[in-house]
Amino acid sequence: MATLVLLVGLVALLVGLAVGKAWERYKLQDGVWTDRRRARESPHYMLGLNFLVASQIDPAIDELTKAAHAAGDPLEIHLILGNLYREKGQVGRAIQEHQSLLQRPNLRKLEHANVLLCLGLDYRRGGFIDRAIEAFTEVLRLDPHNRYALSNLEKLHEEQHQWTDAYATRQKLAALPGAADEAPRHNEILAFLEYELGQDALKRMDYTEAARRFEAAIDLDPRNAPAHLSLGDVRFYEGRTPDAAGVWERLVDASPERAYLAFSRLEGAYPKLSAPERFPALCERLIAANPQDWRARHALARHLSAYGRPGDALELLFEAVGYNPHALALHQTIWQTLSALDLPPDLVSRYVELTRDAIFYVDPHICLRCRYRSTELLWQCPQCHEWNTFVEERIAPAKSADVEAQGL
Numbered sequence: 036m037a038t039l040v041l042l043v044g045l046v047a048l049l050v051g052l053a054v055g056k057a058w059e060r061y062k063l064q065d066g067v068w069t070d071r072r073r074a075r076e077s078p079h080y081m082l083g084l085n086f087l088v089a090s091q092i093d094p095a096i097d098e099l100t101k102a103a104h105a106a107g108d109p110l111e112i113h114l115i116l117g118n119l120y121r122e123k124g125q126v127g128r129a130i131q132e133h134q135s136l137l138q139r140p141n142l143r144k145l146e147h148a149n150v151l152l153c154l155g156l157d158y159r160r161g162g163f164i165d166r167a168i169e170a171f172t173e174v175l176r177l178d179p180h181n182r183y184a185l186s187n188l189e190k191l192h193e194e195q196h197q198w199t200d201a202y203a204t205r206q207k208l209a210a211l212p213g214a215a216d217e218a219p220r221h222n223e224i225l226a227f228l229e230y231e232l233g234q235d236a237l238k239r240m241d242y243t244e245a246a247r248r249f250e251a252a253i254d255l256d257p258r259n260a261p262a263h264l265s266l267g268d269v270r271f272y273e274g275r276t277p278d279a280a281g282v283w284e285r286l287v288d289a290s291p292e293r294a295y296l297a298f299s300r301l302e303g304a305y306p307k308l309s310a311p312e313r314f315p316a317l318c319e320r321l322i323a324a325n326p327q328d329w330r331a332r333h334a335l336a337r338h339l340s341a342y343g344r345p346g347d348a349l350e351l352l353f354e355a356v357g358y359n360p361h362a363l364a365l366h367q368t369i370w371q372t373l374s375a376l377d378l379p380p381d382l383v384s385r386y387v388e389l390t391r392d393a394i395f396y397v398d399p400h401i402c403l404r405c406r407y408r409s410t411e412l413l414w415q416c417p418q419c420h421e422w423n424t425f426v427e428e429r430i431a432p433a434k435s436a437d438v439e440a441q442g443l
């Protein structure tokens with residue numbers, strides 16, 4: 036996967052996609068064509084590209100170095116060579132290669148921007164955060180619409196938890212020509228950045244500012260789960276329990292697949308509103324809307340157990356386990372409930388029958404972008420740093436049809 040990403044990146048850089056339209060503009064200018072034609076006439080150039088396509092970086096470097104030499108060292112090939120060193124992990128060599136290009140006289144503005152862009156990527160790979168930020172900022176001064184520099188800059192700010200800067204950078208990305216089609220994704224990310232700003236305000240115990248940020252996040256993306264949870268928490272601590280419950284209920288409506296995140300909060304809040312019956316009613320509504328909702332069944336079962344109805348709870352749990360035999364939490368609750376009922380042999384054997392083919396795994400959350408796995412639901416992927424890419428993976432129960440047919 037990593038190799039494929041690398042390869043796509045390299046080829047894109049070669050054909051001028053990764054650096055936006057910059058190459059297109061750049062190569063039309065005088066003089067560059069001559070270098071390129073000379074480079075292309077060299078057999079080493081084509082050989083180098085072939086090795087690159089085959090992911091054979093070392094021979095690609097050899098051939099491209101020869102091609103560069105034969106063609107009078109054109110800037111373009113040296114940029115690529117530097118990028119290849121970086122991809123090989125030779126960051127120092129990459130920086131050297133790219134920095135030496137900055138010394139060339141008569142660099143055009145876009146050439147300058149492209150060299151700085153590559154240098155910024157070198158610095159980022161080497162962990163020289165400040166210098167990377169400086170390089171990308173300089174690229175944007177030369178070429179304000181450089182999407183590649185903007186997205187790298189955003190990620191760097193995020194890594195540093197500089198949420199205000201990350202936010203401003205994402206806004207610039209959203210304002211680029213042609214970005215209108217991606218408006219929902221931009222808003223989704225801006226909402227997470229607002230949420231992070233709210234978390235920072237919470238740490239300073241500035242609840243007013245925190246609530247304002249969480250509300251802004253929800254305005255940007257009404258499905259943003261963590262902003263709803265935290266806004267409700269702020270209202271709850273302020274003693275505004277009805278408002279807190281209202282916010283959490285809005286999450287349930289806007290994003291039913293994330294509703295479970297608000298379950299324990301709502302279950303705790305309703306009795307304070309003298310309305311404990313609202314929690315089981317909410318679970319039943321969710322189950323009716325989505326019969327596969329094993330979490331609503333689980334929550335309702337625990338609620339019924341707590342209210343002295345372990346028998347009814349167990350029926351719900353058996354249903355839930357039919358829909359998701361891999362959820363460890365369900366099995367734990369089932370054993371607790373069976374114990375509370377003194378392990379009646381008929382129910383124990385029904386449970387054993389139900390779970391005969393179940394496979395258990397503890398990291399069901401998976402990033403759709405890079406396949407990173409996690410025990411918990413995460414809002415930003417620690418591997419690819421993308422926002423809101425986790426889904427819960429479920430293996431279809433082998434005997435679900437049979438289980439349903441038996442009326443469980």
Ligand SMILES: [Zn+2]
Nearest residue numbers: 402405416419
């Ligand atoms: Zn990922």
